[in-house]
Amino acid sequence: xxxxxxxxxxxxxxxxxxxxxxxxxEQRKRGEIPDQLxxxxxxxxxxxxxxxxxxxxxxxxxxxxxxxxEFHRTDRGGDVTYHGPGQIVGYPIFxxxxxxxxxxxxxxxxxxxxxxxxxxxxxxxKRIEGATGVWTDKxxxxxxxxxxxxxxxxxxxxxxxxxxxxxxxxxVPCGLTKPVTSMRAxxxxxxxxxxxxxxxxxxGRVFKRKMEKS
Amino acid sequence: MIDVVMPQMGExxxxxxxxxxxxxxxxxxxxxxxxxEISTDKVDTEIPSPAAGVLSEIxxxxxxxVGINTVVGRISDSNGAVSGAPAQASAPxxxxxxxxxxxxxxxxAPSSAPPEAPxxxxxxxxxxxxxxxxxxxxxxxxxxxxxxxxxxxGAGGRITKQDLENYLAAQTQQRPAPSAAPxxxxxxxxxxxxxxxxxxxxxxxxxxxxxxxxxxxxxxxxPGEAAASxxxxxxxxxxxxxxxxxxxxxxxxxxxxxxxxxxxxxxxMRERVKAQFQAQYGFGxxxxxxxxxxxxxxxxxxxILNASIDGTNIVYHRDINIGIAVALENGLIVPVIRNADEKxxxxxxxxxxDLAARARSRQLRPDEVQGGTFSITNFGSxxxxxxxxxxxxxxxxxxxxxxxxxxxxxxxxxxxxxSIAYLALTFxxxxxxxxxxxxxxxxxxxxxxxxxxxxx
Numbered sequence: 001x002x003x004x005x006x007x008x009x010x011x012x013x014x015x016x017x018x019x020x021x022x023x024x025x026e027q028r029k030r031g032e033i034p035d036q037l038x039x040x041x042x043x044x045x046x047x048x049x050x051x052x053x054x055x056x057x058x059x060x061x062x063x064x065x066x067x068x069x070e071f072h073r074t075d076r077g078g079d080v081t082y083h084g085p086g087q088i089v090g091y092p093i094f095x096x097x098x099x100x101x102x103x104x105x106x107x108x109x110x111x112x113x114x115x116x117x118x119x120x121x122x123x124x125x126k127r128i129e130g131a132t133g134v135w136t137d138k139x140x141x142x143x144x145x146x147x148x149x150x151x152x153x154x155x156x157x158x159x160x161x162x163x164x165x166x167x168x169x170x171x172v173p174c175g176l177t178k179p180v181t182s183m184r185a186x187x188x189x190x191x192x193x194x195x196x197x198x199x200x201x202x203x204g205r206v207f208k209r210k211m212e213k214s
Numbered sequence: 215m216i217d218v219v220m221p222q223m224g225e226x227x228x229x230x231x232x233x234x235x236x237x238x239x240x241x242x243x244x245x246x247x248x249x250x251e252i253s254t255d256k257v258d259t260e261i262p263s264p265a266a267g268v269l270s271e272i273x274x275x276x277x278x279x280v281g282i283n284t285v286v287g288r289i290s291d292s293n294g295a296v297s298g299a300p301a302q303a304s305a306p307x308x309x310x311x312x313x314x315x316x317x318x319x320x321x322x323a324p325s326s327a328p329p330e331a332p333x334x335x336x337x338x339x340x341x342x343x344x345x346x347x348x349x350x351x352x353x354x355x356x357x358x359x360x361x362x363x364x365x366x367x368g369a370g371g372r373i374t375k376q377d378l379e380n381y382l383a384a385q386t387q388q389r390p391a392p393s394a395a396p397x398x399x400x401x402x403x404x405x406x407x408x409x410x411x412x413x414x415x416x417x418x419x420x421x422x423x424x425x426x427x428x429x430x431x432x433x434x435x436x437p438g439e440a441a442a443s444x445x446x447x448x449x450x451x452x453x454x455x456x457x458x459x460x461x462x463x464x465x466x467x468x469x470x471x472x473x474x475x476x477x478x479x480x481x482x483m484r485e486r487v488k489a490q491f492q493a494q495y496g497f498g499x500x501x502x503x504x505x506x507x508x509x510x511x512x513x514x515x516x517x518i519l520n521a522s523i524d525g526t527n528i529v530y531h532r533d534i535n536i537g538i539a540v541a542l543e544n545g546l547i548v549p550v551i552r553n554a555d556e557k558x559x560x561x562x563x564x565x566x567x568d569l570a571a572r573a574r575s576r577q578l579r580p581d582e583v584q585g586g587t588f589s590i591t592n593f594g595s596x597x598x599x600x601x602x603x604x605x606x607x608x609x610x611x612x613x614x615x616x617x618x619x620x621x622x623x624x625x626x627x628x629x630x631x632x633s634i635a636y637l638a639l640t641f642x643x644x645x646x647x648x649x650x651x652x653x654x655x656x657x658x659x660x661x662x663x664x665x666x667x668x669x670x
Contacts, residue, residue: 148260
């Protein structure tokens with residue numbers, strides 16, 4: 001079974017994490033390193049995918065800045081999202097040629113690992129057709145946005161563990177989106193460490209990787 | 215010339231959206247250099263160029279979704295290929311002159327193909343059998359088209375989707391309606407059979423001619439596919455509005471009740487203070503703040519209209535926060551006047567002017583579009599006299615104000631001219647019954663008709 005290095009980088013700025021991913025993607029393409037799973041937490045940041053629409057950022061850049069929220073345009077799939085404290089952000093750098101050459105299967109795989117990990121904490125979650133991510137009956141609990149270059153993945157998922165959900169207001173246009181939730185809001189007292197351990201196990205199982213902490 | 219196709223990024227994937235060309239037409243590209251990006255289900259993928267050369271043609275534009283293996287562009291080999299040279303030569307000039315052959319493949323074919331080989335007709339047919347896109351194959355199969363009869367206008371005589379559509383359209387026109395359609399199931403035209411070849415008045419004749427065809431070939435006729443139509447992706451705001459509207463219609467049992475209100479007293483009050491108001495506050499006085507003021511007073515009296523449903527509970531909101539629908543250029547936003555019941559007519563007018571202006575310039579703070587407990591929409595400002603608005607979830611009612619217009623009405627058995635407006639209340643019948651909804655609207659009506667409060 002192929003190995004996957006798991007690195008928990010703790011709190012790290014979005015820009016720094018992005019640069020690190022870029023470096024690792026290049027190394028992965030050259031076959032210098034095995035698959036990676038980066039686990040991070042970002043300070044408050046709103047990011048916009050390549051296909052994002054400005055009108056979905058409700059607040060102006062000045063307002064975001066005043067609220068202490070960074071803003072980044074980035075090259076993942078999906079629209080606008082928020083990252084911040086209390087969220088586990090995972091960036092798998094996988095070479096899909098060594099798993100399945102199928103980008104949709106990859107996204108479904110991430111969803112499965114998240115759904116299974118949530119189930120470990122007694123939280124029932126599911127997919128919604130046409131709305132990538134992981135959903136509970138109280139709203140979206142994890143978001144997914146991926147970039148692929150020559151079958152090597154970057155970006156990934158963001159799971160709300162104990163995120164302050166109020167921050168999502170900055171990107172919710174006139175209350176029209178579906179609600180957002182977190183593990184804490186769903187009644188789970190799970191700690192960051194426990195959730196990371198569960199994610200690690202389920203990613204290993206779904207993607208058939210031997211997870212190695214480094 | 216090398217075709218660049220939409221790649222298949224996984225087993226289940228049948229199409230992809232071309233989100234961005236990373237090279238422009240006429241630009242040089244190295245083999246394996248990222249050429250364009252596609253998006254499938256929240257995954258953005260960079261697609262490397264299959265060859266080195268010049269991107270001579272962009273066939274599929276950004277934002278379009280096409281089936282896998284569809285040719286999205288063409289690369290001509292860089293080492294002196296005939297077609298490559300002009301593209302490169304013209305590239306600098308292209309900046310200013312902006313020749314855009316990429317939008318229309320048929321047009322670009324003559325410009326690039328002829329030097330290569332002026333093809334005799336027979337060869338065109340042979341070509342046809344070769345590189346057909348899956349989409350074209352599928353269309354031909356579904357419509358029973360003999361491809362040798364279709365003239366290809368794509369590069370090298372290749373048959374494009376457009377060619378098939380033109381061919382089908384031509385067939386439809388040529389076919390005399392009654393004879394070609396084998397006994398349509400639709401009832402025959404109400405004319406005696408012998409009169410059939412004589413076409414009755416034009417529009418109907420056409421309708422009769424096309425209907426049997428659509429019955430005969432159960433294929434979704436997409437007007438959008440024809441060249442005359444344009445397909446454009448919805449903005450995200452549009453999608454969100456669409457989602458919310460349908461969600462609301464699915465959630466609440468919408469019922470609308472309409473009351474006719476005599477606004478004459480309000481109109482007179484407004485006339486009297488209008489100039490002074492404008493001078494003092496710097497903005498005009500409309501009817502809307504009067505309606506809001508009346509509605510907030512009625513909401514205090516009927517708190518169930520200022521509530522939400524949570525499962526099987528009724529949540530009565532302490533504050534009265536009125537959402538005001540503001541039309542934007544390409545959408546709609548509903549900023550909220552908080553504690554609207556504590557504001558005077560002048561204060562409400564100030565809030566409306568301020569919120570609407572900032573909504574249009576996108577300067578609203580997030581909390582200013584949250585927490586509404588009841589909404590008012592002023593479609594009267596666009597000339598509508600009454601409409602049936604959709605409830606802004608999770609609220610349970612929305613009041614729509616029609617235009618205030620002078621009408622002849624009967625007062626004490628005499629005909630009088632009064633300023634009349636129709637107020638339409640859409641309410642959630644899950645929570646609110648008709649009688650109550652009418653009492654509430656009637657109360658608003660009463661306050662407006664008997665308006666006494668001074669504005670200045």
